[in-house]
Amino acid sequence: MFTMRVPLSIISTACFIHAILALHNGLAVKPPMGWNPYNVFLCDTDESQYRAAAKDLVASALPSVGYNYFNLDCGWQGTNRTANGTFTWNTTRIPSGVPALGSYVHSLGLKFGVYSDAGYYSCDFVNGAAHWLGSLGHEAADAAAFTSWGADYLKYDNCYSVNETDFVDYNPPFNLEPHFTAMRDALSRTSRPVVYSVCEWGVQDPARWAPAVGNSWRISNDIGPPNSWDNVLRIINQVVPITGFAGPGAWNDLDLLEVGNAEMTVPEQKSHFSFWAAIKSPLLISTDLSRPSQDTLDILGNKRIIALNQDDLGKSISFQRRYTNDYDVWSGPLADGSTVALVLNWKNQSRSLTFNLSDVGFTSAKATDLWSGKDLGIIRNSYTTNISAHGPLVLRLSHTTPSPAPRFTYYPASASKNTLSGGASPRTANSSVTVVGDIGNGGTLTFTGVDGGSSGGSKLVSIDYINADYTMRNTDCSNCRNAFVSVNGGPAQQVQMPLSGQVSFTASSD
Numbered sequence: 001m002f003t004m005r006v007p008l009s010i011i012s013t014a015c016f017i018h019a020i021l022a023l024h025n026g027l028a029v030k031p032p033m034g035w036n037p038y039n040v041f042l043c044d045t046d047e048s049q050y051r052a053a054a055k056d057l058v059a060s061a062l063p064s065v066g067y068n069y070f071n072l073d074c075g076w077q078g079t080n081r082t083a084n085g086t087f088t089w090n091t092t093r094i095p096s097g098v099p100a101l102g103s104y105v106h107s108l109g110l111k112f113g114v115y116s117d118a119g120y121y122s123c124d125f126v127n128g129a130a131h132w133l134g135s136l137g138h139e140a141a142d143a144a145a146f147t148s149w150g151a152d153y154l155k156y157d158n159c160y161s162v163n164e165t166d167f168v169d170y171n172p173p174f175n176l177e178p179h180f181t182a183m184r185d186a187l188s189r190t191s192r193p194v195v196y197s198v199c200e201w202g203v204q205d206p207a208r209w210a211p212a213v214g215n216s217w218r219i220s221n222d223i224g225p226p227n228s229w230d231n232v233l234r235i236i237n238q239v240v241p242i243t244g245f246a247g248p249g250a251w252n253d254l255d256l257l258e259v260g261n262a263e264m265t266v267p268e269q270k271s272h273f274s275f276w277a278a279i280k281s282p283l284l285i286s287t288d289l290s291r292p293s294q295d296t297l298d299i300l301g302n303k304r305i306i307a308l309n310q311d312d313l314g315k316s317i318s319f320q321r322r323y324t325n326d327y328d329v330w331s332g333p334l335a336d337g338s339t340v341a342l343v344l345n346w347k348n349q350s351r352s353l354t355f356n357l358s359d360v361g362f363t364s365a366k367a368t369d370l371w372s373g374k375d376l377g378i379i380r381n382s383y384t385t386n387i388s389a390h391g392p393l394v395l396r397l398s399h400t401t402p403s404p405a406p407r408f409t410y411y412p413a414s415a416s417k418n419t420l421s422g423g424a425s426p427r428t429a430n431s432s433v434t435v436v437g438d439i440g441n442g443g444t445l446t447f448t449g450v451d452g453g454s455s456g457g458s459k460l461v462s463i464d465y466i467n468a469d470y471t472m473r474n475t476d477c478s479n480c481r482n483a484f485v486s487v488n489g490g491p492a493q494q495v496q497m498p499l500s501g502q503v504s505f506t507a508s509s510d
């Protein structure tokens with residue numbers, strides 16, 4: 001029997017420093033909600049499609065629960081500026097012009113969003129061949145043009161940021177932040193309030209700097225296409241270390257919603273939507289609303305789940321515990337003093353699941369199931385329910401009794417009595433912390449002298465770690481690492497560690 005808490009590092013670029021500055025443009029005090037065409041129409045859009053989509057959004061009644069922004073994405077832009085340098089649109093695709101389209105959107109009672117790019121050209125879906133206008137070097141003129149067209153929102157993408165031939169660069173050789181601050185400053189010099197959505201794909205830790213730049217920042221590569229559950233998992237793993245950076249006016253953007261699109265099951269779409277809502281991502285519908293299914297409307301329209309997103313406190317949920325290959329537990333505070341607990345079933349089968357209240361710090365609580373609205377009364381210690389394959393359990397907990405915090409003994413990974421082998425080596429993180437890196441691929445770290453108590457059995461173990469090697473593509477363990485932990489030479493237990501932070505698991509020594 002033993003207890004330990006160990007710092008352990010795999011690579012050493014962390015992003016734990018909390019941003020202090022915020023943009024404070026008074027906008028997006030709650031995460032923006034609306035519609036964007038990309039996940040359904042890619043960049044292949046024209047005016048009649050936009051007008052129909054705006055009408056469909058209104059007809060769906062979803063604006064009445066908060067989806068008020070109608071945003072353009074790529075595809076409508078021109079390739080050449082006017083003689084005086086003004087941004088233009090493709091007159092074949094948008095015959096009556098973007099200002100008229102904006103007026104139409106406004107006439108429906110919606111807000112209007114446009115799209116541009118922080119590089120030489122914008123993104124497209126033809127391998128960079130379209131060469132639609134980007135705003136780099138034209139920020140003042142473009143901010144003036146977009147606001148004169150009635151824009152209320154700007155999504156600002158990151159293609160061709162390095163030079164005129166480098167389409168998509170996930171490792172640009174310079175600091176991207178000035179590209180995004182230039183447009184922030186240009187927008188602030190116009191007289192129109194514009195929600196500013198930084199779309200840097202998470203390549204240079206935008207959570208560290210973007211709270212002072214935009215109202216939201218994309219934390220990851222695109223959610224699709226293709227639409228898949230694996231993309232949802234990749235993005236969930238990537239947000240783990242940065243949930244604390246979000247707050248009113250400055251949000252982690254997990255990308256557009258896939259609710260209503262083919263490929264994910266209804267329970268998977270509910271998990272995706274619950275997570276995006278509770279983490280306080282912008283909620284941008286990106287499906288064809290001309291004939292939405294009842295499931296689509298029920299998911300997007302669930303007021304109890306939307307209320308998590310629009311809660312006055314503006315605090316993101318944070319990662320609590322992963323039961324590897326089993327389920328996740330996340331939770332966070334709400335304005336009325338209650339707590340949201342979110343459980344995600346990683347098993348691709350429906351089954352009974354027991355949610356342990358101690359994983360969110362309570363011994364008892366009054367609970368409401370937020371998908372069904374059912375009052376579950378007082379739950380004590382744990383709650384057992386049936387959960388769908390890849391489905392969510394979302395509970396609002398009030399009248400809570402806190403559970404005693406677990407007491408840990410701290411064991412530094414770099415202590416001299418530990419054994420490193422197979423290339424594992426200590427490295428200095430800063431003047432007071434030394435970690436152990438190069439674990440895995442044959443490298444092992446063995447703790448010795450861990451207090452296991454006198455009677456054996458199970459103990460809670462918690463590991464601090466830094467990984468931070470984010471990925472733009474899906475892998476077996478996208479944005480996570482698998483650790484294999486064995487006690488007293490016993491069988492190895494798999495412990496999945498999302499991007500960076502701390503994981504807890506129960507280890508047995510019998």
Ligand SMILES: *[C@@H]1O[C@H](CO)[C@@H](O)[C@H](O)[C@H]1NC(C)=O
Pocket residue numbers: 079080131
């Ligand atoms: C318009 O832009 C395209 C692509 O950037 C460029 O190849 C072309 O020379 C431009 N045409 C004019 C008339 O400037």
Ligand SMILES: *[C@@H]1O[C@H](CO)[C@@H](O)[C@H](O)[C@H]1NC(C)=O
Pocket residue numbers: 082083084085086
């Ligand atoms: C530039 O020209 C366009 C028409 O081509 C006009 O709408 C716009 O007002 C002009 N902008 C400036 C800054 O002169």
Ligand SMILES: *[C@@H]1O[C@H](CO)[C@@H](O)[C@H](O)[C@H]1NC(C)=O
Pocket residue numbers: 077078079090091092093
């Ligand atoms: C404008 O849109 C039309 C219709 O989609 C397309 O054929 C044409 O290539 C586009 N022009 C430019 C300059 O992108």
Ligand SMILES: *[C@@H]1O[C@H](CO)[C@@H](O)[C@H](O)[C@H]1NC(C)=O
Pocket residue numbers: 162163164165166169173
């Ligand atoms: C563009 O940037 C890429 C990536 O840094 C570089 O490999 C390439 O040589 C650059 N091309 C030009 C024309 O500067």
Ligand SMILES: *[C@@H]1O[C@H](CO)[C@@H](O)[C@H](O)[C@H]1NC(C)=O
Pocket residue numbers: 229230348
């Ligand atoms: C989940 O299981 C179903 C049915 O067996 C299968 O069709 C689907 O591909 C599985 N989903 C994933 C993401 O593996």
Ligand SMILES: *[C@@H]1O[C@H](CO)[C@@H](O)[C@H](O)[C@H]1NC(C)=O
Pocket residue numbers: 354356357358359382460
């Ligand atoms: C819940 O967690 C506590 C603390 O780790 C543990 O003592 C208890 O056995 C767990 N309950 C269930 C039902 O797993």
Ligand SMILES: *[C@@H]1O[C@H](CO)[C@@H](O)[C@H](O)[C@H]1NC(C)=O
Pocket residue numbers: 352384385386
């Ligand atoms: C779970 O589903 C099974 C089979 O449908 C049912 O017998 C059981 O009562 C359900 N359990 C709960 C806690 O709802």
Ligand SMILES: *[C@@H]1O[C@H](CO)[C@@H](O)[C@H](O)[C@H]1NC(C)=O
Pocket residue numbers: 016429430431432433
């Ligand atoms: C070193 O890193 C630790 C862990 O992130 C942190 O708590 C501590 O403040 C840092 N110390 C210095 C001197 O930067």
